[in-house]
Amino acid sequence: MSRPADDDGVLAAEIADAQLGPAEVSAAVATARPRRNSAGPLDYLQRWPLRLWLVIVGLFLYVPLITLMAFSFNDSKRNIVWRGFTTDWYVKALTDSSLLEAFGNSLSIAALSTIVSVILGALAAVALWRFDFRGKAAFEGAMAMPIVIPEICMGVAMLVFFARIMPWPQDLIWPFNLGPIVIAHISFSFPFVAVVVRARLASFDRSQEEAARDLGATDAQAFRDVLIPHLKPSLIAGALLAFTLSLDDFVITFFTAGPDTITFPVKVYSMVRFSVTPEVNAASTLLIVLTVLLTVVALRFQNPKEVAGA
Amino acid sequence: MSSKPPIISIEGVTKRFGDHAAVDDVSLTINEGEFFALLGPSGCGKTTLLRMLAGFETPTEGTIRIDGKDTDGVPPNRRPVNMVFQSYAVFPHMSVADNVAYGLKIDGVAKAERDRRVEEALALVQLEGFGGRMPDQMSGGQRQRVALARALAKRPRVLLLDEPLSALDAKLREAMRFELASLQHKVGITFVMVTHDQDEALALATRCAVMERGRLIQLATPSDLYEFPNSRFVADFIGTVNMVEGTLKTDNPTEAIIATKELGDVYIDHAVLGNEGATLYLALRPEKISLFRRDGVVPPKLEDCPEGYNVVAGVIDHIAYLGSESVFKVILTNGRQMLVIRPNLTRWDQEDFVEEQPVWLSWHACAPAVLAG
Ligand SMILES: Nc1ncnc2c1ncn2[C@@H]1O[C@H](COP(=O)(O)OP(=O)(O)OP(=O)(O)O)[C@@H](O)[C@H]1O
Ligand SMILES: [Mg+2]
Numbered sequence: 241m242s243r244p245a246d247d248d249g250v251l252a253a254e255i256a257d258a259q260l261g262p263a264e265v266s267a268a269v270a271t272a273r274p275r276r277n278s279a280g281p282l283d284y285l286q287r288w289p290l291r292l293w294l295v296i297v298g299l300f301l302y303v304p305l306i307t308l309m310a311f312s313f314n315d316s317k318r319n320i321v322w323r324g325f326t327t328d329w330y331v332k333a334l335t336d337s338s339l340l341e342a343f344g345n346s347l348s349i350a351a352l353s354t355i356v357s358v359i360l361g362a363l364a365a366v367a368l369w370r371f372d373f374r375g376k377a378a379f380e381g382a383m384a385m386p387i388v389i390p391e392i393c394m395g396v397a398m399l400v401f402f403a404r405i406m407p408w409p410q411d412l413i414w415p416f417n418l419g420p421i422v423i424a425h426i427s428f429s430f431p432f433v434a435v436v437v438r439a440r441l442a443s444f445d446r447s448q449e450e451a452a453r454d455l456g457a458t459d460a461q462a463f464r465d466v467l468i469p470h471l472k473p474s475l476i477a478g479a480l481l482a483f484t485l486s487l488d489d490f491v492i493t494f495f496t497a498g499p500d501t502i503t504f505p506v507k508v509y510s511m512v513r514f515s516v517t518p519e520v521n522a523a524s525t526l527l528i529v530l531t532v533l534l535t536v537v538a539l540r541f542q543n544p545k546e547v548a549g550a
Numbered sequence: 551m552s553s554k555p556p557i558i559s560i561e562g563v564t565k566r567f568g569d570h571a572a573v574d575d576v577s578l579t580i581n582e583g584e585f586f587a588l589l590g591p592s593g594c595g596k597t598t599l600l601r602m603l604a605g606f607e608t609p610t611e612g613t614i615r616i617d618g619k620d621t622d623g624v625p626p627n628r629r630p631v632n633m634v635f636q637s638y639a640v641f642p643h644m645s646v647a648d649n650v651a652y653g654l655k656i657d658g659v660a661k662a663e664r665d666r667r668v669e670e671a672l673a674l675v676q677l678e679g680f681g682g683r684m685p686d687q688m689s690g691g692q693r694q695r696v697a698l699a700r701a702l703a704k705r706p707r708v709l710l711l712d713e714p715l716s717a718l719d720a721k722l723r724e725a726m727r728f729e730l731a732s733l734q735h736k737v738g739i740t741f742v743m744v745t746h747d748q749d750e751a752l753a754l755a756t757r758c759a760v761m762e763r764g765r766l767i768q769l770a771t772p773s774d775l776y777e778f779p780n781s782r783f784v785a786d787f788i789g790t791v792n793m794v795e796g797t798l799k800t801d802n803p804t805e806a807i808i809a810t811k812e813l814g815d816v817y818i819d820h821a822v823l824g825n826e827g828a829t830l831y832l833a834l835r836p837e838k839i840s841l842f843r844r845d846g847v848v849p850p851k852l853e854d855c856p857e858g859y860n861v862v863a864g865v866i867d868h869i870a871y872l873g874s875e876s877v878f879k880v881i882l883t884n885g886r887q888m889l890v891i892r893p894n895l896t897r898w899d900q901e902d903f904v905e906e907q908p909v910w911l912s913w914h915a916c917a918p919a920v921l922a923g
Contacts, residue, residue, distance in 0.1 A: 447635045450604075450606055451633070451635055451639035452641075453605075453606075453625070454626050454631075454632055454633045455652055455653030456628075456656040461656060465652070469641075470643070
């Protein structure tokens with residue numbers, strides 16, 4: 241007689257099982273996620289030989305920079321022996337009006353060329369990704385040219401271009417006097433932006449754009465609300481790249497700079513030709529600190545989760 | 551029944567990609583409030599048809615009317631339909647609430663009203679309190695609900711779903727299936743769902759369109775598709791079937807006999823309306839065949855059944871015990887293999903038969919579907 245009762249029990253359990261509520265469903269999914277455990281076989285950075293190697297590489301990369309910075313505080317006219325601590329060289333560098341002017345020029349050029357490069361580069365990348373048109377491969381190749389052409393050739397080409405084809409008037413007011421350098425810098429940095437943006441576009445899910453359209457957005461709204469946020473990390477990375485490329489470019493700038501449009505690297509070069517004083521070190525240290533700060537700020541802007549996901 | 555015009559009418563629609571017709575001369579109508587399923591094997595054009603409804607593809611030929619209006623040239627953002635994408639396409643850089651609010655924001659719905667409708671939509675899919683989360687903090691099933699809520703918040707006339715459950719694991723899929731059905735019941739919106747999972751279509755849909763290579767093969771209710779398929783393709787595609795080829799031997803208004811090599815003469819209790827000698831196919835579902843022990847050569851007594859049972863002899867080759875039912879692979883004396891499904895109605899039913907046992911297979915004269923092609 242116990243059997244029918246048994247039956248009922250089993251049946252009730254089955255029914256309870258079948259009615260899986262949403263809370264239980266999501267709980268099941270949450271616990272199904274894999275957990276990361278401490279040191280897997282591929283976490284090779286946790287083993288000492290590789291750590292040692294990492295330290296050596298770090299030293300190799302940073303010792304010259306640290307030396308440069310250290311000697312900017314050297315109380316001597318020479319960069320060879322340590323004579324004591326001073327900040328005089330910084331005072332000297334910061335009051336050297338021609339150095340400051342060169343530095344200001346460099347920053348203006350970098351800022352202007354970065355803005356234009358990011359817009360041009362991003363649009364070129366989107367156009368190449370989005371549309372199929374005749375001569376697409378040729379366009380793509382031509383766009384990558386400035387990346388592979390030797391800088392010296394670019395420099396000479398720019399020199400000839402601005403001397404013969406499009407002579408730039410002298411004595412223009414700021415920032416128009418910087419025109420040739422800005423144009424030259426845009427031409428070699430926007431392809432880098434395009435490459436970075438293109439790489440990011442490859443991971444874009446087209447159906448997100450379609451979802452935005454489906455929800456009522458126009459093409460332009462979908463571009464603004466879905467594609468741009470997706471591209472944001474690459475736009476920041478591209479801008480950073482363009483900015484640093486412009487800031488430290490010497491060769492091309494050397495050929496396009498006029499007598500009153502000296503940039504920081506060109507100025508440092510002319511200073512070094514006379515003598516390597518700690519003033520140069522001080523100026524360079526300031527530049528390094530500035531770029532590091534910019535990088536930190538830029539990395540802050542990128543949401544790390546966004547970069548990891550998608 | 552209803553005097554209302556259909557919410558969607560597709561008239562002679564063809565979509566070609568180059569020479570290849572992804573959708574080939576499809577005509578059908580979908581009524582208001584229906585749960586309509588587009589079913590078919592991979593590559594048959596289901597997604598393409600759905601994307602034409604959403605406005606992401608333009609028909610090469612034919613017209614699509616939504617709510618009576620020709621959709622020719624109407625972009626996706628101006629159609630009263632919303633879509634749930636197979637990949638969900640939840641915006642990763644927006645919170646769940648912002649995702650759901652997106653369509654309303656675009657439409658210029660005021661903030662207070664928007665917040666209210668976002669809450670309402672999240673409640674519909676049982677995601678209350680999740681509004682502040684980012685999508686990458688959600689599981690796959692939850693992300694899908696976000697996509698559903700986002701589409702429903704716009705209060706579309708028609709909700710389009712492209713394989714909404716295919717990315718979920720089996721257990722969750724079954725749970726979501728019930729939820730989808732009750733959701734549609736609650737909101738009363740017309741659902742058009744694409745799937746290649748026949749169970750899903752049968753369980754959810756009020757009507758199903760079965761497609762093959764771009765063509766619409768059959769449009770019917772789930773039970774009609776299963777019990778009254780119009781072709782070998784549909785019979786094969788929906789569920790399992792024993793397909794037997796034969797020729798029409800006699801045909802009159804109340805009965806027909808089809809001569810087959812494998813089952814002998816099969817008696818059918820209705821007219822077939824074919825030419826005598828024509829090649830026909832019998833689609834016989836496994837659960838419609840009964841099994842009897844065959845200890846002697848005398849056919850079983852079938853006193854509970856009216857006359858007109860067909861009987862053949864065979865030997866059980868293999869038994870798959872599935873709990874609620876058992877599947878028998880039976881080899882007939884002529885070598886033909888037949889599948890039989892027998893429900894385990896009591897807790898001892900599985901003991902009735904063992905492998906290698908001689909059996910009779912028997913089915914009613916109205917059990918097989920007679921198909922012309
Ligand atoms: N944009 C396109 N360009 C060219 N061919 C396409 C395009 N979209 C779809 N097709 C082709 O059209 C046919 C139907 O595709 P569709 O995506 O509609 O199939 P489906 O029924 O949704 O299949 P699945 O179940 O695999 O999703 C396929 O042969 C596919 O290759
Ligand atoms: Mg598809």
